[in-house]
Every structure is written in C-alpha cells, then in structure tokens.
Amino acid sequence: MDRDLVEQARRGDQEAFETIVRTGIDAVYRRSLAILGNEADARDATQETFLAAWRQLPQLRDGARFDAWLGRIGLNAARMTLRRRGRVREIPAELLESADGRPTLVAGPSSRTGDRTIDVAERDALRRAFGRLPVEQRMLLYLHHIEGRSVDELATVLGIPAGTAKSRLHAARERLERALEAESGR
Amino acid sequence: MSEQGAGPSGRDPLGDLLRAAIGGGSAAPDDLVETTLARVRVERRPDPRLRRGGILAVAAALTVVVAVSVGLAFQPGPPGTAGPGSSPAVPAPTAEPPTSPPTADFPAEILGLPTISVARALEIRDASPASSGPLAVRGWYAAAPPIFCPYPGDVDALERACPDSASFLMDVPQETVVVRLDGFEGREPVGAALNPRFIGIAGPGARTWPDIRPLPVVLIGHWHDPRSMFCSTSARAGCLEAFVIDAVAWADGRALEPQVAELWEGTPPRSTAADVIAAAERARPGTTVLSLAVVDLASTSKVDPRLLVVPAGDATNLWLVRLLDAGPQASLSAVYLRDGDETVEPMPAWPIVPETAEAIDFPTEVEGLPVISVQTAIEDRAGRAPPTDERMAVRGWYSPWYPVPCPAPTVPISPLVEHCPYDMAALTALPEILLENPEGSWSWHPPMGPSLNPRFIDIDQPTIGEGAAGAVPLPIVLVGHFHDASAARCPAEQRVACERAFVVDSIGWVGDGPAPTASPAP
Numbered sequence: 001m002d003r004d005l006v007e008q009a010r011r012g013d014q015e016a017f018e019t020i021v022r023t024g025i026d027a028v029y030r031r032s033l034a035i036l037g038n039e040a041d042a043r044d045a046t047q048e049t050f051l052a053a054w055r056q057l058p059q060l061r062d063g064a065r066f067d068a069w070l071g072r073i074g075l076n077a078a079r080m081t082l083r084r085r086g087r088v089r090e091i092p093a094e095l096l097e098s099a100d101g102r103p104t105l106v107a108g109p110s111s112r113t114g115d116r117t118i119d120v121a122e123r124d125a126l127r128r129a130f131g132r133l134p135v136e137q138r139m140l141l142y143l144h145h146i147e148g149r150s151v152d153e154l155a156t157v158l159g160i161p162a163g164t165a166k167s168r169l170h171a172a173r174e175r176l177e178r179a180l181e182a183e184s185g186r
Numbered sequence: 187m188s189e190q191g192a193g194p195s196g197r198d199p200l201g202d203l204l205r206a207a208i209g210g211g212s213a214a215p216d217d218l219v220e221t222t223l224a225r226v227r228v229e230r231r232p233d234p235r236l237r238r239g240g241i242l243a244v245a246a247a248l249t250v251v252v253a254v255s256v257g258l259a260f261q262p263g264p265p266g267t268a269g270p271g272s273s274p275a276v277p278a279p280t281a282e283p284p285t286s287p288p289t290a291d292f293p294a295e296i297l298g299l300p301t302i303s304v305a306r307a308l309e310i311r312d313a314s315p316a317s318s319g320p321l322a323v324r325g326w327y328a329a330a331p332p333i334f335c336p337y338p339g340d341v342d343a344l345e346r347a348c349p350d351s352a353s354f355l356m357d358v359p360q361e362t363v364v365v366r367l368d369g370f371e372g373r374e375p376v377g378a379a380l381n382p383r384f385i386g387i388a389g390p391g392a393r394t395w396p397d398i399r400p401l402p403v404v405l406i407g408h409w410h411d412p413r414s415m416f417c418s419t420s421a422r423a424g425c426l427e428a429f430v431i432d433a434v435a436w437a438d439g440r441a442l443e444p445q446v447a448e449l450w451e452g453t454p455p456r457s458t459a460a461d462v463i464a465a466a467e468r469a470r471p472g473t474t475v476l477s478l479a480v481v482d483l484a485s486t487s488k489v490d491p492r493l494l495v496v497p498a499g500d501a502t503n504l505w506l507v508r509l510l511d512a513g514p515q516a517s518l519s520a521v522y523l524r525d526g527d528e529t530v531e532p533m534p535a536w537p538i539v540p541e542t543a544e545a546i547d548f549p550t551e552v553e554g555l556p557v558i559s560v561q562t563a564i565e566d567r568a569g570r571a572p573p574t575d576e577r578m579a580v581r582g583w584y585s586p587w588y589p590v591p592c593p594a595p596t597v598p599i600s601p602l603v604e605h606c607p608y609d610m611a612a613l614t615a616l617p618e619i620l621l622e623n624p625e626g627s628w629s630w631h632p633p634m635g636p637s638l639n640p641r642f643i644d645i646d647q648p649t650i651g652e653g654a655a656g657a658v659p660l661p662i663v664l665v666g667h668f669h670d671a672s673a674a675r676c677p678a679e680q681r682v683a684c685e686r687a688f689v690v691d692s693i694g695w696v697g698d699g700p701a702p703t704a705s706p707a708p
Binding site for chain 1: 200201203204205208213214215218219221222223225226227329451452453456484502677679692
C-alpha cells in the first residue's frame with residue numbers, strides 16, 4: 001500500500017483511507033471468504049477489518065508494515081466473526097406454526113438430528129478438510145499457497161518469528177493432510 | 187514445496203488444489219465497498235486513554251503467570267465470611283494487627299449512602315434472607331497475591347471464587363500475606379472481614395503485588411446476588427453470602443470516578459466511557475453511574491449472564507452500566523448499550539424467582555434412577571473418573587429446537603455435537619424462556635443459567651402441544667447419558683464435544699407446570 005496514503009490516513013484523512021479501502025477490499029474479502037467459507041461472514045469480517053483499521057491506524061508506527069498489520073486485523077476479525085455465530089437468532093415467523101398467537105413446535109420424524117448430516121456430507125473433500133483447520137492455520141495456508149506470501153511475510157502478518165511461522169506452516173500442511181485422509185476415508 | 191509461496195503459477199500443486207476448492211478469485215461485491223465506506227465515514231476514532239485499562243489488565247495477568255511459574259505457593263486464610271469454594275485445606279495462621287496501625291479518614295457518606303463497617307455489613311447479611319440493597323462498606327482492602335486458580339469447571343461466575351477468596355475487606359488494617367524468601371503464606375484476618383467479589387469490575391488497583399499494605403477503601407456492593415440461583419446446590423449458600431461489588435467508590439483518601447472494566451478481545455470499543463456515562467445519565471436522570479464494563483460478545487457471561495440474551499445488532503462489544511438510585515429506598519439497577527450506539531436499554535429480567543421453580547413437584551425417582559438436577563449432572567460429567575456412559579435421570583425445563591435456516595457448515599458435524607438448529611434445544615435448571623416475541627418478531631437466545639443441550643438421536647424430541655404455548659419451557663425428566671459410545675467415531679476435533687453430549691434414552695416424566703414468571707430486574 002502507498003506509504004503516503006497510509007500516513008495521510010493515519011493523521012485522520014478520511015479520503016485517503018477511502019482510497020485504501022477501494023484498493024485493498026478485494027484482497028481482504030477474498031481472504032475472509034476463503035477462511036470463513038460463506039459470503040455473509042466474509043462481508044462482516046471485511047467490514048470489521050477496515051473499521052478496526054481506521055480506528056487503530058493512529059497506533060501504527062511504521063506505515064511500511066501496513067499490509068501485514070491489516071492482515072493481522074483481518075485474522076482477528078475472522079476469529080471474532082466465528083465467535084459471534086450462535087448468539088441470538090432471528091426466527092422467520094413462517095417457520096413457526098402459530099397457535100393462539102404463540103409459537104408451536106414443528107415436530108415429527110424430521111426433527112431427528114441425524115437427518116441433517118446427510119446434506120453436509122456432500123461437500124467437497126478438500127473444502128471440508130480446510131474448514132476443519134483452526135482459523136490461524138487456514139490463514140497461513142491461504143497467505144502462502146494462494147496469495148504466494150513468503151514465510152517472512154507470514155511471520156510479519158502474524159507477529160511471530162520466521163522460524164515459528166515456518167513450523168506452524170508445516171504443522172498446518174500436516175493437519176490439512178490428515179484431515180484430507182479422514183475425508184477420503186469417509 | 188517452496189517456502190517463498192508459489193502463487194498462482196501452477197508450480198505449487200497444493201496451492202492449485204486449494205484455489206480450486208476454496209476460491210481465491212472473487213472480487214468484493216460492489217455494495218460491500220460502499221457499505222464499508224459508509225461505516226468508515228461515520229466512525230469516530232476512540233479515546234486512546236481507554237486503552238490503558240486493557241494494558242494494565244494484561245500486565246496484571248502476566249504478573250500472576252510469572253509468580254506462579256517461579257513456584258510461589260499460597261494458602262488463603264479462612265475468610266470466615268467467605269464466598270463459595272474459599273475454605274482452605276489447612277487452617278492458616280492468624281494475622282496480627284500492627285502495633286501502630288495505619289489510620290484513614292473514611293468518609294461518613296458516599297454517593298448518598300452512609301458508610302458502614304464490615305461488621306455491620308455482616309450483621310445486615312445475616313439478618314435478612316432477601317437482598318439488602320446497596321451497601322457502602324468502609325474498610326481496609328488487602329488484594330489477593332498472585333496465586334494459581336485451577337479451572338473451575340462449567341460454573342457461574344459467582345461460583346468462581348478464586349482469586350477473590352484470597353482478598354479481604356477488613357475492619358482492622360493488617361497484612362494478610364507473609365512474604366518469605368521461598369514464596370508467601372496467607373494469613374487469616376483478625377476481626378470482621380469479608381471477601382469482596384469483583385465480577386466484571388475493576389478492583390482497587392492503587393497497590394499491586396508485592397506491595398501488601400492494606401488500602402483504605404469504600405466499596406459499594408450487595409449481598410444475595412440474583413445469579414446465586416445459577417450456582418450448584420452445594421455452592422448456593424456460599425453464593426448468597428458473596429459480597430458482590432458494584433463500585434470502588436473511594437480509595438486512599440479520595441472519591442473515585444466510575445471505573446471501566448475492559449473485557450474485550452478483538453475489535454476495540456467505539457464508544458468512550460464518557461459517551462456511555464453521559465447517555466446513561468440522560469436516560470436515567472436521578473441515578474448515579476457506579477461502574478462500567480465493556481465486554482465482547484463471547485465474554486458476556488464473565489460480567490452478567492443477562493447480557494447473553496440481549497440483541498447485539500451489529501455491535502461487537504456491549505457496555506454494562508451499573509447505576510445507583512440513592513433515594514429513601516436506595517436501589518441498584520443496570521442498563522446496557524450496544525457499542526457505538528447511545529441507546530440505553532434496560533437489562534432483561536432474570537429468568538424466574540427460584541420459589542416458583544421449586545414449586546414444581548418433580549418425581550424423585552424415574553425408571554429406578556434417582557432424579558438429579560442439571561447442575562448435578564454437569565458436575566457429574568466434569569468430576570467422574572473414569573468417565574462412563576451410566577444412565578442418569580435429570581430434571582429441568584425443556585425448550586425445544588425449531589426448524590430455522592442455518593448456514594451450511596463447511597465441515598461434517600456429528601449428531602452428538604451442538605450445532606444449529608439443534609443447539610436451540612435446552613434442558614435448563616430454571617424455567618428460562620428462550621424463544622421470545624417482544625416486538626412482533628420471534629427470536630431465540632441461549633440460556634443464562636446452567637443447561638444441557640439434549641441430543642435426541644433415536645427418539646423424537648418432546649412435542650409441546652397446541653395451546654401449551656411453545657415458548658414456555660416444559661418441566662421434564664430426561665433419562666440419558668454422557669460419553670456415548672458413538673463419540674469414538676467423531677472426528678478428532680469434535681471428540682471432546684461428542685463425549686460431553688447428553689444423549690437422551692427416554693423421556694422419563696413430563697409435567698404440566700405453571701407458566702414461569704419473570705423476576706424484577708435488580
């Protein structure tokens with residue numbers, strides 16, 4: 001990212017930051033979509049990434065590290081998006097059979113939990129295996145194998161030593177391999 | 187495989203496979219660009235001073251870790267007045283008051299409340315079986331030294347007494363820790379003392395380890411906290427006797443501003459404490475803000491379980507504001523705000539008054555098994571070694587799952603694991619209403635108190651008949667087991683969750699039950 005733009009945005013220039021958003025949003029969205037696996041979560045994580053970046057930008061001391069810094073914020077946003085799943089859930093009214101103005105359970109054989117897993121099993125094996133990995137491992141594999149980032153760049157994004165990044169990347173590959181084997185054996 | 191990252195050149199087979207499987211070419215939708223920009227345009231940058239509390243909290247946590255790692259040991263003194271789980275295994279020596287005790291010019295009144303001694307606060311606790319309302323207690327505060335707190339299990343925050351069980355508010359100034367070359371030792375305080383419980387609130391931070399001198403403070407707090415109803419049976423009495431702090435009102439000679447406990451990870455708060463205080467004071471004129479907590483959505487139960495059930499909207503953090511109405515009948519209340527939004531909302535009611543729940547005449551035995559509570563079942567799951575799939579009959583209140591649309595999971599999920607929509611089903615210890623329709627649209631929220639997510643693998647879940655009002659939970663006894671044999675076939679990542687699942691074998695008993703009544707929000 002252009003260092004002048006980053007510096008202007010750091011000082012509070014919103015137009016400069018808008019240029020940063022327009023330039024960088026595709027990459028952030030692609031990464032979020034790959035890691036989170038669905039569009040709604042990817043949209044949330046992308047927005048949160050840029051909002052957090054705008055808020056925290058004054059704390060960034062070295063504008064040259066903006067891309068790695070934004071990557072780390074994106075990783076945290078993905079984690080938070082996953083955490084937010086499962087809270088309060090809206091229920092469309094048509095899914096509830098109304099009785100006296102109050103909801104009534106729709107029960108019957110289809111309520112058995114086992115039926116649900118049949119749909120799930122049709123997913124592509126590698127996608128399933130990838131989805132089994134912790135968020136950080138998905139991020140490592142994505143950055144390295146899809147974005148083509150070097151180990152040094154991974155280390156910068158994650159804020160860890162290069163040696164650690166290398167070993168974690170290795171561990172992520174091994175875990176993906178094991179997950180793939182498990183998927184193939186299903 | 188190159189360590190430089192092969193990129194989309196085809197030289198990296200794994201990269202090619204991943205790109206094909208999980209994508210890598212999608213551009214952000216046009217409306218996402220505009221939506222993001224619109225949010226940025228109205229976004230204010232936060233007050234950098236708000237970060238200080240978080241940094242201090244991390245530093246304090248590191249202090250604990252360092253102290254533990256060098257092998258320090260601590261035996262907390264018996265609190266005498268203590269909260270749950272605070273009794274020491276070995277009686278500790280008694281502290282001796284210093285021959286020239288420090289003195290303090292405590293205020294006679296603070297925020298409209300008269301200050302009272304610790305001894306008087308204990309008298310009030312023992313005299314009243316119900317809530318005493320807010321008390322401003324003056325005394326000498328000895329902070330807990332850096333001790334190791336074991337994982338308490340699946341219990342409410344009020345039951346997690348460590349490390350508060352090693353801190354004291356005392357009428358007599360004294361040091362409750364003796365520092366030695368090889369560590370330190372706890373001492374039982376002399377005179378009236380209690381263990382203040384700081385749940386989702388910052389403690390008096392004026393002195394930090396190893397400064398063990400007691401600090402003169404006035405703490406505003408209350409006995410008989412409503413969340414006692416969520417404590418396990420064995421811990422209930424201790425929970426009721428916990429002195430739960432609402433504010434550190436005065437310390438070391440000066441009145442304090444409302445403290446902010448920062449309990450968030452990830453996205454920093456957008457609102458400032460000043461914004462939140464101003465909004466609360468506008469919405470609740472005549473009340474005084476005692477303290478605030480800003481908490482991320484994953485951590486709400488650390489502060490107040492009622493925050494679990496509030497609609498968060500787009501907010502990633504919530505603010506809890508504790509308020510004091512110091513009128514003739516002084517009372518405490520709380521409100522919440524979604525971060526970035528100045529709308530002040532009342533806290534939801536607690537699920538029910540315990541007496542109503544206990545009025546249900548559950549059977550004591552079903553299918554030859556003693557009927558146990560949800561809390562006991564959870565304790566049994568945590569404490570039984572080796573784990574077994576022994577059947578148990580658990581009484582509680584059943585709320586069904588509903589056929590709602592769920593995002594398709596990216597991984598195969600065992601039927602034993604909690605997942606949408608089956609994780610909506612709950613056997614709760616108290617009759618909590620999980621499906622609500624406050625403003626014309628139905629919504630479901632997770633339980634506040636102890637609960638199991640029963641798994642109906644081979645049988646249908648209980649049907650709530652027409653007219654029985656599906657939102658009202660059903661008193662029930664479910665016969666089932668943990669550690670189902672099929673857990674062994676779960677993927678490694680899901681194994682623990684599978685083993686913890688309560689698999690229902692039969693529905694042992696179903697009652698009619700009265701409609702639960704919500705208790706007034708404290």
